[in-house]
Amino acid sequence: MGLYVLIGIPLLLMVVYGFLYTLESKATFPKNVPIVGYAQHGRPFVVYDPSAQQELLLPAQYVKWFAEQSDSKLNSLGVRQERHAVRYLHLGADVELASTTQFIRLISNDCLNQHLEALMGPLQDEMRRCIDAAFMNASSQNEWSTINVYSCIQDIVFPAMCRVFFGQSDMDPRLLKALQRYITVLGLSTIFVGELPHMLKGLLARLVRMPLAYYRNQTLRILIPLVESQLSRRDGSDESSFIRQCARLSEKNAVGGRGNAVAPQGFAGSSSTVIQATNLLLDIANCPPEMQVLQELRHEAEITLPDEELWHKVATFRKQVLADSVIRESLRMHPILIKGLTQEVVSPAGLQLPDGTNMPVGSWVGIPVLGIHKDEKFYPQADLYQPFRYVKKREAIPSRINSDDHSQSAPARAEVWDDESESTKPTTTYLGFGYGRHACPGRWFAVVMLKMITSHVSMNYDIESTGPVPQTMVLGDAALPPIWATIRVRRRIT
Numbered sequence: 001m002g003l004y005v006l007i008g009i010p011l012l013l014m015v016v017y018g019f020l021y022t023l024e025s026k027a028t029f030p031k032n033v034p035i036v037g038y039a040q041h042g043r044p045f046v047v048y049d050p051s052a053q054q055e056l057l058l059p060a061q062y063v064k065w066f067a068e069q070s071d072s073k074l075n076s077l078g079v080r081q082e083r084h085a086v087r088y089l090h091l092g093a094d095v096e097l098a099s100t101t102q103f104i105r106l107i108s109n110d111c112l113n114q115h116l117e118a119l120m121g122p123l124q125d126e127m128r129r130c131i132d133a134a135f136m137n138a139s140s141q142n143e144w145s146t147i148n149v150y151s152c153i154q155d156i157v158f159p160a161m162c163r164v165f166f167g168q169s170d171m172d173p174r175l176l177k178a179l180q181r182y183i184t185v186l187g188l189s190t191i192f193v194g195e196l197p198h199m200l201k202g203l204l205a206r207l208v209r210m211p212l213a214y215y216r217n218q219t220l221r222i223l224i225p226l227v228e229s230q231l232s233r234r235d236g237s238d239e240s241s242f243i244r245q246c247a248r249l250s251e252k253n254a255v256g257g258r259g260n261a262v263a264p265q266g267f268a269g270s271s272s273t274v275i276q277a278t279n280l281l282l283d284i285a286n287c288p289p290e291m292q293v294l295q296e297l298r299h300e301a302e303i304t305l306p307d308e309e310l311w312h313k314v315a316t317f318r319k320q321v322l323a324d325s326v327i328r329e330s331l332r333m334h335p336i337l338i339k340g341l342t343q344e345v346v347s348p349a350g351l352q353l354p355d356g357t358n359m360p361v362g363s364w365v366g367i368p369v370l371g372i373h374k375d376e377k378f379y380p381q382a383d384l385y386q387p388f389r390y391v392k393k394r395e396a397i398p399s400r401i402n403s404d405d406h407s408q409s410a411p412a413r414a415e416v417w418d419d420e421s422e423s424t425k426p427t428t429t430y431l432g433f434g435y436g437r438h439a440c441p442g443r444w445f446a447v448v449m450l451k452m453i454t455s456h457v458s459m460n461y462d463i464e465s466t467g468p469v470p471q472t473m474v475l476g477d478a479a480l481p482p483i484w485a486t487i488r489v490r491r492r493i494t
């Protein structure tokens with residue numbers, strides 16, 4: 001009840017400010033830039049957000065050029081401060097935004113990606129336990145029952161990430177609840193305050209800061225002693241644990257105390273992973289049965305995962321080309337940001353676009369992600385969800401991945417799979433994880449998690465649609481899955 005009130009008040013205020021936002025306008029773009037939609041291909045165009053902030057969106061052929069601009073010409077600090085409302089909602093005032101962002105990037109690269117394989121055992125263990133708990137709570141063996149996808153996915157992803165990050169099974173359920181609420185309120189507040197006109201931001205941010213501070217304190221009250229006790233262990237058994245690496249990195253990079261090493265900012269990607277896993281399960285369940293998506297994924301999972309220890313190898317999941325294609329297609333259809341990668345021109349001389357237009361300092365420039373993902377030029381029948389769109393030769397797959405060579409030689413892989421189509425490989429027309437040097441550093445970890453979910457679910461459960469395909473919700477730049485959507489699940493008879 002309390003949570004509904006805390007979320008309801010900001011939503012009500014959002015309606016009120018809708019009447020007010022037109023009071024403010026910042027005209028920063030040259031007059032010759034057209035204000036048109038994506039339909040006018042190949043040219044930059046201007047859009048406004050509800051705060052009347054102008055943003056120039058670039059066509060796909062400028063994406064590479066855009067990503068190559070140096071931070072001294074274009075960077076995202078101002079955008080994070082305003083659109084992501086960091087200036088208004090940041091409660092840990094002891095750390096600079098730039099160093100916090102840099103730190104999360106370092107954590108993702110040094111601690112997550114370089115040690116991914118070491119994290120896969122605990123990750124699988126926790127995911128399996130949580131999927132079975134979430135699905136079996138609702139279903140008795142061999143009988144169909146209905147589950148809420150978003151809520152079940154939250155109950156899977158949060159504990160799994162906590163297990164990996166804090167190195168402890170059986171996390172205190174109070175911590176999981178508090179963290180989940182903190183991240184939800186933070187996400188909604190970011191969207192709400194970020195879209196407000198500048199003059200209202202500071203005022204209304206005070207309101208959302210109250211619940212935010214409450215959930216943050218609740219989280220840190222349990223989290224910090226847990227982290228301190230993990231770090232003070234002197235048995236030497238866990239020197240390479242994620243939490244120790246974060247602590248070392250924190251000390252080396254002088255980004256504040258130990259609390260900052262593990263503060264919930266480290267959970268930057270948990271909401272994105274929950275959103276994407278929800279989209280993925282909804283897409284699979286709502287696919288026409290004749291496409292046999294679940295059955296194909298099951299077949300691939302059974303072939304690639306005959307032994308328990310293969311669950312702990314990155315190479316195993318790289319072989320799952322069907323699962324990879326399904327993940328990429330879900331990200332194409334439902335990118336978490338419908339427009340994004342937004343940067344501010346910071347060079348005092350402005351920024352000259354490839355077409356000669358000069359963008360003045362202070363302008364915002366971004367990419368129309370959904371527009372590009374739904375462009376027929378790049379994706380034939382772009383409105384159609386085609387789960388195996390990126391697989392070249394499906395019939396060749398089972399024999400290839402069934403070989404004893406678990407590393408799968410490059411030519412064999414190339415026969416069925418174009419490496420350029422990998423879900424973790426951003427291109428100028430596939431932007432689900434961003435693009436360039438600021439592309440998501442958590443994407444390898446996220447994709448392994450998503451593949452573990454599709455593998456465990458397809459091997460152990462049947463899933464099916466409960467009705468018409470639910471619509472994605474758009475709030476500001478963010479696209480969220482319908483959080484009330486359900487599917488039916490049934491434990492497989494083995």
Ligand code: HEM
Nearest residue numbers: 104268269272273276340341342432433434438440442446
């Ligand atoms: C399926 C899940 C995920 C999706 C779809 C996703 C998507 C994205 C996207 C689109 C961006 C670029 C935003 C922009 O440039 O405007 C991004 C950035 C980022 N993501 Fe993810 N992400 C996911 C999971 C994760 C995970 C698991 C982590 C870390 C544990 C993570 C950490 C980050 C960080 C630190 C950045 C900022 C990078 C920078 O600014 O240099 N993400 N993510």
